[in-house]
Amino acid sequence: MSDAELVLRSTRVITPEGTRAASVAVSAGRITAVLPYDAPVAAGTGLTDVGDDVLLPGLVDTHVHVNDPGRTEWEGFWTATRAAAAGGITTLVDMPLNSLPPTTTVDHLCTKRAVAVGQAHVDVGFWGGALPGNVKDLRPLHDAGVFGFKAFLSPSGVDEFPPLDQDGMARSLAEIASFDGLLIVHAEDPHELAAAPQHGGPRYADFLASRPRDAEDTAIAHLLAQARRLDARVHVLHLSSSDALPLIAAARADGVRVTAETCPHYLTLTAEEIPDGASEFKCCPPIREAANRDLLWQALADGTIDCVVTDHSPSTADLKTADFATAWGGISGLQLSLAAVWTEARRRGHDLADVVRWMSTRTAALVGLGARKGAIAPGHDADFAVLAPDETFTVDPAHLQHRNRVTAYAGKSLYGVVKSTWLRGERIAADGEFGVPKGRLLSRTP
Numbered sequence: 001m002s003d004a005e006l007v008l009r010s011t012r013v014i015t016p017e018g019t020r021a022a023s024v025a026v027s028a029g030r031i032t033a034v035l036p037y038d039a040p041v042a043a044g045t046g047l048t049d050v051g052d053d054v055l056l057p058g059l060v061d062t063h064v065h066v067n068d069p070g071r072t073e074w075e076g077f078w079t080a081t082r083a084a085a086a087g088g089i090t091t092l093v094d095m096p097l098n099s100l101p102p103t104t105t106v107d108h109l110c111t112k113r114a115v116a117v118g119q120a121h122v123d124v125g126f127w128g129g130a131l132p133g134n135v136k137d138l139r140p141l142h143d144a145g146v147f148g149f150k151a152f153l154s155p156s157g158v159d160e161f162p163p164l165d166q167d168g169m170a171r172s173l174a175e176i177a178s179f180d181g182l183l184i185v186h187a188e189d190p191h192e193l194a195a196a197p198q199h200g201g202p203r204y205a206d207f208l209a210s211r212p213r214d215a216e217d218t219a220i221a222h223l224l225a226q227a228r229r230l231d232a233r234v235h236v237l238h239l240s241s242s243d244a245l246p247l248i249a250a251a252r253a254d255g256v257r258v259t260a261e262t263c264p265h266y267l268t269l270t271a272e273e274i275p276d277g278a279s280e281f282k283c284c285p286p287i288r289e290a291a292n293r294d295l296l297w298q299a300l301a302d303g304t305i306d307c308v309v310t311d312h313s314p315s316t317a318d319l320k321t322a323d324f325a326t327a328w329g330g331i332s333g334l335q336l337s338l339a340a341v342w343t344e345a346r347r348r349g350h351d352l353a354d355v356v357r358w359m360s361t362r363t364a365a366l367v368g369l370g371a372r373k374g375a376i377a378p379g380h381d382a383d384f385a386v387l388a389p390d391e392t393f394t395v396d397p398a399h400l401q402h403r404n405r406v407t408a409y410a411g412k413s414l415y416g417v418v419k420s421t422w423l424r425g426e427r428i429a430a431d432g433e434f435g436v437p438k439g440r441l442l443s444r445t446p
Contacts, residue, residue, distance in 0.1 A: 003027055006046045006425050008384060009037060010055040014356050015376050024055065026382040029424030033378055050386045053419055056356050057376050058090025058122075058383030059338060060363040062147075063237065063261065063309035065330065066092075066124075069115045070100020075314045075403050077119035080334060081439055083312075083401035085121045085429040087335040088385030088418040091364070091373050091442070092122060096129035096150055097161035098313070104129040104161075105137045106144045113441055120439030121428055123383075125367065130172040130183065132162055138175050145443025147367040148182030148235070153219045154190040157284075157329060163190065170226055177232035182366075184235040187219035188285060200325035202277035207324035211286045216241035224251040227258060235366065236260040238311045240285035242295035249304045259306045259366060262296050264340040265331050265408060267308065269293075279320045279327035281408045283311070297348055300358060307362040308355075310337045314404050332402045336395060338385070339414040346415060352389060368444055382425035391417040399432075 004025035013022040013034070021037035041047050061084065068076040084092050094112070096103035103109050103126055116124055128146035130138060138149060151172060152163040164172060169185075176183050192215035199206040220236055224247060227234040236248065239262045248260050265283060270290040274281045281287060299305040313330025321327045333340065342355055364374030372381050395412050397405040420430035428435050 004032060004042065004045050006048070006382070007041050008055055008422070009047065009049040011037065011052050012054045013376060014054065014056040014353055019353055024376060026425040029382055031376060031378055031380050031382050034376060050419070054352055054387045054389055055376065056088075056352060056385050056387060057360045057374055057380070058385050058421065058423070059088050059359045060091040060369065060373050061089050061309050061312070061334065061337070061359075062093040062363045062367055063311045064092045064094055064334065065098045065313040066094045067098045067314070069111065071098055073316055073403070074098065077116045077124070078437075079401060079403040080312070081119070081121035081124065081437070082434055083335040085421045085434060086401050086418065086432075088338045088387065088421055089334060090122050090383035090385070090421060090423050091125070091369070093125040093127055093147055093367055096127050097156055097158055100160065102129050102161050103127065103146070104131055104134050106140050109141060109144055109146065116441055119437055120441065121434060121437045122423060122439045123442050124439055125442035125444070127184065129161060130164060130176070132164060132168050135171055135175050138172065138181070139179055142179055142181050142444070147444045148184055149176055150184050150186070150237075152186045153222075154186070154188040154193055154215070156186070166222060169223070173226050173232050173234070174230055177230045180233065182233045182235060184237055185219075185223050186237050187223055188215040189218040189222070192218050198325070200323055202322045202324065204271065204274045204276055204278070204281070204324065207282065208271055208286050208288070210325070211284055213241035213243045213288070216285055217244045217247065220244045220247055224248070224256055224258060227251070228254070228256045231257070233257045238263050238266070238285060239296070239305060240266045240288055240292070242292045242299070245295065245299045245304050260304070261307045261309050262300070262305050263309060263311045264333050264337045266296055267293060268340045268344045269408060277322035279322060279324055280406050280410075281331070282320075282324055282327050282329045283313070283331045284329045301350075307366060308341055308358040309363060310334055314402055314406070316404055317406050320406050331408050332404070332406065333409070335400050335402065336407070336409050336414065338387070338418065339393070339416040340409060342389065342416040343414045352387070369442070382422065384422040386419040386421075388417045388419055389415060391415070393417055
């Protein structure tokens, strides 16, 4: 390790080959070697020994609504990326909506990048948006470096990001397929939603009935049919309906290029436990029943669901009214996602290597960053989280770095304390303290 600038050592390092005691050598921000635990360290090389705490690759969260610029009072790059760093996330990809302007043209992408520069504590990439009438903007956005394109098939909740109808989705997907891009889709069918009972009010049961599984299932079926016809790459966002799992599995077996994600709140929370009026639990699609949650975990285990991301979608507290029909739909989870998923995963017999696969390795691969992110392996960025997996903490909203500290996890006892987070070999967060922003703005590479 004579050329190493830094060595991180742990009795438990999660590598692609398994979890083992190791010393990880770093130079110029990259991992140069993963060596035996007791490998000698050259004089002058910085050594950080984290003992029995687990060294895992920094998480890659590919579904984050930063909302900056335009709705910075909801969230911003400074606060979102601090929250990410506090939770062991070293890379995030920002969604194209809830900011003003939305990321639907190259000019708008440039605006967003200009705002993010100097504020990012972790690395940040960007999705583009597919809207009615912007097919002409898709290839230029792709060439400018977005990682893919998000579309809604039902109303998004903000007027500046309208949904695609079936014809619009077909046109956008045909254009995206022409350059082998990726379409990521909020899949709820507007006709199924319109046919569902819409009572409004504070009862969670009424809200759940207003967003039925059929809405997801129908939209996903339409998406898969178009992807099959065009041989296009598609990704199902924030899957909550277990009824759609056989559709996805069958399409993949037939050669359709489809991936799917779910979120910590669908894996750790249940409809049965949500109090009436508690709109901090509102999201779309909704948190469903415990039996549905069990099937999502089974799909993670068998690979039908590829990855877990936060869908961090904050708002100001005043928008979280007691009426589920009018309250803003979104759950803030950046800082707590690793602990939330690990708490439930360990209860179900999974290990941390599974969590790393779902929340780092596969998310990095989804956006084409698998050669740089998502693994402790030579050549990868030296992005790490140091986790005490057996320590617990109780979620106190006052300790969150999110701009607005409304959280569905308040008061929950979780396993997994992030002791420190490292970006390209530099410690960026430790014990509630943060360094100056060191994050870079990432682009899709050809």
